[in-house]
Amino acid sequence: MTLNLSERQINILRYIAKFVDGQKYPPTIREIGAACDISSTSVVKYNLSKLESDELIVRAAEVSRGLSLNWPKLEAAGLLGEIGQPVGQAINGLANGVHRAAERVVNFFSVPVLGHIAAGEPIQVDPTDYASADEWIDLNEAIFRDREKLFALRVQGDSMVDASVLDGDIVILRQQERAENGEMVAAWITGQEETTLKHFYLDGKNVRLRAANPTYPDMFFPASQVSVKGKVVSVIRQLE
Amino acid sequence: MTLNLSERQINILRYIAKFVDGQKYPPTIREIGAACDISSTSVVKYNLSKLESDELIVRAAEVSRGLSLNWPKLEAAGLLGEIGQPVGQAINGLANGVHRAAERVVNFFSVPVLGHIAAGEPIQVDPTDYASADEWIDLNEAIFRDREKLFALRVQGDSMVDASVLDGDIVILRQQERAENGEMVAAWITGQEETTLKHFYLDGKNVRLRAANPTYPDMFFPASQVSVKGKVVSVIRQLE
DNA sequence: CTTGACATCGCACAGATGTTCGTGTACAAT
DNA sequence: ATTGTACACGAACATCTGTGCGATGTCAAG
Numbered sequence: 001m002t003l004n005l006s007e008r009q010i011n012i013l014r015y016i017a018k019f020v021d022g023q024k025y026p027p028t029i030r031e032i033g034a035a036c037d038i039s040s041t042s043v044v045k046y047n048l049s050k051l052e053s054d055e056l057i058v059r060a061a062e063v064s065r066g067l068s069l070n071w072p073k074l075e076a077a078g079l080l081g082e083i084g085q086p087v088g089q090a091i092n093g094l095a096n097g098v099h100r101a102a103e104r105v106v107n108f109f110s111v112p113v114l115g116h117i118a119a120g121e122p123i124q125v126d127p128t129d130y131a132s133a134d135e136w137i138d139l140n141e142a143i144f145r146d147r148e149k150l151f152a153l154r155v156q157g158d159s160m161v162d163a164s165v166l167d168g169d170i171v172i173l174r175q176q177e178r179a180e181n182g183e184m185v186a187a188w189i190t191g192q193e194e195t196t197l198k199h200f201y202l203d204g205k206n207v208r209l210r211a212a213n214p215t216y217p218d219m220f221f222p223a224s225q226v227s228v229k230g231k232v233v234s235v236i237r238q239l240e
Numbered sequence: 241m242t243l244n245l246s247e248r249q250i251n252i253l254r255y256i257a258k259f260v261d262g263q264k265y266p267p268t269i270r271e272i273g274a275a276c277d278i279s280s281t282s283v284v285k286y287n288l289s290k291l292e293s294d295e296l297i298v299r300a301a302e303v304s305r306g307l308s309l310n311w312p313k314l315e316a317a318g319l320l321g322e323i324g325q326p327v328g329q330a331i332n333g334l335a336n337g338v339h340r341a342a343e344r345v346v347n348f349f350s351v352p353v354l355g356h357i358a359a360g361e362p363i364q365v366d367p368t369d370y371a372s373a374d375e376w377i378d379l380n381e382a383i384f385r386d387r388e389k390l391f392a393l394r395v396q397g398d399s400m401v402d403a404s405v406l407d408g409d410i411v412i413l414r415q416q417e418r419a420e421n422g423e424m425v426a427a428w429i430t431g432q433e434e435t436t437l438k439h440f441y442l443d444g445k446n447v448r449l450r451a452a453n454p455t456y457p458d459m460f461f462p463a464s465q466v467s468v469k470g471k472v473v474s475v476i477r478q479l480e
Numbered sequence: 481c482t483t484g485a486c487a488t489c490g491c492a493c494a495g496a497t498g499t500t501c502g503t504g505t506a507c508a509a510t
Numbered sequence: 511a512t513t514g515t516a517c518a519c520g521a522a523c524a525t526c527t528g529t530g531c532g533a534t535g536t537c538a539a540g
Binding site: 246248278279280281282283286287302303304 | 516517518519520521525526527
């Protein structure tokens, strides 16, 4: 039989994928209902039963949160694009083998982008309405690609404001000793005995460290004095 | 601190790992108790709380089956051999399930904080040495807590540089109409017909919007003209 | 128009499940 | 001896959560 899923069922699948990825445990039918604009638990159950008969999910009867996604089937149905992405693209450390469908992880770390914030436009805000998002930010891709060499630094003080990095921010870096021109790196300067976040430029045998904020002057050092610790991949600021 | 786990707690970890791998959802405390020869649910809870304070597991209060393993921490504690790595986890790191530490990718959204970055201090960078981390950033918690009401905005242009938010950054907000003084919010200003990110202050019937960058002047509006769309929870910048 | 499958809704109910609390034991410190 | 801490037990409790069932609306076929 041909799968004929309703938009609602697609939404349910997407929500489950996102929820499990984020929470590490499956949602309840009420949580699904709330997220997918379904007022009745029985309607959720009805749709879950449909999905189960299509073998897209597996359900344990009478067990709270007793459901899981059947990734091989989801892939066979061509639904990966609808509800998630294979992890293979996000983690290149995996690239040494053929992935079976089961070896996939949803790209659940995505949030709906409900608009752009730039002066002049209002934003429509209804975060619970999954369907209304016209774009999705894939935070998996954004933050966690090639996680192997990632580490974090917590920024102390205002020494990095020139790079628009504030006190308390978390800087996520990928360990590497070399950097391309223009990349922002964490560098240890031997002469100065300090570590800074700066844009890296190699001019012959000299290294120029440029602040993000143009009001701060560039700094020049012999290349031998600058040792790159890692490249800044992401900056995360928590505000609560 | 040194981890000092009882045999019972190791057993619990092992059981959780095995259960999640097989069932695709976490066990209840009663199931854990039955499997680990614990007659009382409160004893299971007691031990789970211990494991949680060691950050070996993550627990959602009052949520059935609301627990998950913290694999990076488990590895850091040298417990992978004790509890075994579930196939479902190995899959994320290695296609064939054979565990090689260097290639393994953990399926948990926390990264080690290997130090602080402030002028004057060197940073020891060995991202593979999880044990040396003096702090862990749980990005799950940092970004996706109460994710139901979260949405994102992509920043366009340099209109927010005064808030240290750059063009292209992703701003993650929690939907809410009210704000406390000092919180950074996305606000729609009726008179100006624009949306901005500013620190919010209510002075009597007036709203003061303060930029993060002190070189930008504050803005004042009647409270009726300012409508808060959401509170900024996180700012994420991608640099690659 | 009638019929029946499909999808939805609201609600009540029973079972599942985390939490709390009083109690007990063992052991080290005082 | 007394106190404090860590660990364990069991029962009671409140809530979470899946299921069942009757009612409603839609829509195409007869």
